[in-house]
Amino acid sequence: MDNRKRILVAPLNWGLGHATRCIPIIRELLAQNLEPVIACDGDALALLKKEFPQLCFIEFPSYKIRYAEKARYFKLKMLWDSPKIFKAISAEKKQTEQLVTSLGISGIISDNRLGVSCKKVPSVFITHQLNVLTGNTTWFSSKIHQEIIKKFDQCWVPDVAGIPNLSGRLGHLKKQNPKVKYIGALSRFNYLKNDEIYDLMVLISGPEPQRSMLESKLLQQLAHYPGEVLFVQGKIEAKQKVVQKNNILRYNYMNTTELEKAFSQSKLVLSRSGYTTVMDLAKLGKAAFFIPTPGQYEQEYLAKRLEKANLVPFCEQDKFELSMLERVAGFRGLSEVGRELNLSTFLRLFKGEREL
Structure with a gap:
C-alpha cells in the first residue's frame, strides 16, 4: 500500500511557463517520497502529461485567457474577460476542497491559480509577481494580488531576495512579508556541452x-x-x-x-x-x-x-x-543570477514543519 503524502500541484494555463517551472518542483516532490497530483487545464495539462505520464491528473476549469490583438486593448480585454475568470476561480476553489477530502491531499502548491487553496492543509502560492504591473492601475492590481496571497500559508518567489536578482520590483516588496520565501530561480534544464549547429x-x-x-x-x-x-x-x-x-x-x-x-x-x-x-x-x-x-x-x-x-x-x-x-x-548575456536553492528545504512544510 502506498502511504506517501499526496501534494496537489496546480499551475496556471497562461502560456507554458507556469507548468514548465513546476517541473523541477514535481521532480523534487518525487525525490522526497511525496506523491504529486497534477491539476490544471489546456496546454499546461497536456505538457505535464507528456512529462509525467505515470502521475494522477485532474482537469481544472479553464480561465479562458486570450489576449487582445492590439496591445492598447490588453487591459480592456482582461477586464472584459474578468467575469469568466472569476467564475473559473470559484469553480476551482470548490473542486480543490473536494479533492482534499476525496484524494486525501496533504498539501497544495498553486502556481498562480488563485482559487487553489484549502485551510485544512498547508497551501503554497508560487508567483514572481508580488507587484502586478498594469500601468496606472499597478497599485490596485498589486494590492488585490497581495490580498489573495494572504489566503496561503506561504508564498514562494522563484528568485533570490538580494541583489542581483532576476525579477526586480515584480518579485520584491519594499516592506518584508514573513509569508514570502525566496526559493531561487526554477528551471527544468541542465547545462549541456554540445557543438552549436543552429545559428x-x-x-x-x-x-x-x-x-x-x-x-x-x-x-x-x-x-x-x-x-x-x-x-x-x-x-x-x-x-x-x-x-x-x-x-x-x-x-x-x-x-x-x-x-x-x-x-x-x-x-x-x-x-x-x-x-x-x-x-x-x-x-x-x-x-x-x-x-x-x-x-x-x-x-x-x-x-x-x-x-x-x-x-x-x-x-x-x-x-x-x-x-x-x-x-x-x-550585450553581456544572462548569467546564472538567482541560482537554484535546495528545494527539499522548502518542502519540509508538507512534512509537518509549518515554519522554515
Missing part, C-alpha cells in the same frame, strides 16, 4: 492570438535568414510534427530532454521575455534577444530592465527586423 533557435509560446501573430511574422522574415534555424512553435499537440523547409527546421513542440539539447546546440535564442524563459536562459547562460508580448506589462518590464542592465536586447513585436539580432553582440 538561431526561435521559441514561441503564450496565449493566442499573439503567439500565432509572432510566429507568422518571424517565419516570413526568417525565409531570408542566412543561417540554420531551429523553430519551436510551442503548440502542444497529440503528435510531434517536424518539418524541414530550406534553412528552417520546425517543431510544433519539444519535450524537456529535446529542448535541453536544442538550447545547447544553438548560438542564439529568440523568444518572448516571459519570466520562466528568463530563468531558463540565465541557468543555461545563453545569448538571447527578446520580443515581449504586446501589452503584457510584466514581459515589457523584464525586457526593458534586462536591456538597461546591458544583458539582453529587445524590440517591440511590430518593429522587429532580423537585422536587430546583430545587437546581441554588444
Whole structure:
C-alpha cells in the first residue's frame, strides 16, 4: 500500500511557463517520497502529461485567457474577460476542497491559480509577481494580488531576495512579508556541452492570438535568414510534427530532454521575455534577444530592465527586423543570477514543519 503524502500541484494555463517551472518542483516532490497530483487545464495539462505520464491528473476549469490583438486593448480585454475568470476561480476553489477530502491531499502548491487553496492543509502560492504591473492601475492590481496571497500559508518567489536578482520590483516588496520565501530561480534544464549547429533557435509560446501573430511574422522574415534555424512553435499537440523547409527546421513542440539539447546546440535564442524563459536562459547562460508580448506589462518590464542592465536586447513585436539580432553582440548575456536553492528545504512544510 502506498502511504506517501499526496501534494496537489496546480499551475496556471497562461502560456507554458507556469507548468514548465513546476517541473523541477514535481521532480523534487518525487525525490522526497511525496506523491504529486497534477491539476490544471489546456496546454499546461497536456505538457505535464507528456512529462509525467505515470502521475494522477485532474482537469481544472479553464480561465479562458486570450489576449487582445492590439496591445492598447490588453487591459480592456482582461477586464472584459474578468467575469469568466472569476467564475473559473470559484469553480476551482470548490473542486480543490473536494479533492482534499476525496484524494486525501496533504498539501497544495498553486502556481498562480488563485482559487487553489484549502485551510485544512498547508497551501503554497508560487508567483514572481508580488507587484502586478498594469500601468496606472499597478497599485490596485498589486494590492488585490497581495490580498489573495494572504489566503496561503506561504508564498514562494522563484528568485533570490538580494541583489542581483532576476525579477526586480515584480518579485520584491519594499516592506518584508514573513509569508514570502525566496526559493531561487526554477528551471527544468541542465547545462549541456554540445557543438552549436543552429545559428538561431526561435521559441514561441503564450496565449493566442499573439503567439500565432509572432510566429507568422518571424517565419516570413526568417525565409531570408542566412543561417540554420531551429523553430519551436510551442503548440502542444497529440503528435510531434517536424518539418524541414530550406534553412528552417520546425517543431510544433519539444519535450524537456529535446529542448535541453536544442538550447545547447544553438548560438542564439529568440523568444518572448516571459519570466520562466528568463530563468531558463540565465541557468543555461545563453545569448538571447527578446520580443515581449504586446501589452503584457510584466514581459515589457523584464525586457526593458534586462536591456538597461546591458544583458539582453529587445524590440517591440511590430518593429522587429532580423537585422536587430546583430545587437546581441554588444550585450553581456544572462548569467546564472538567482541560482537554484535546495528545494527539499522548502518542502519540509508538507512534512509537518509549518515554519522554515
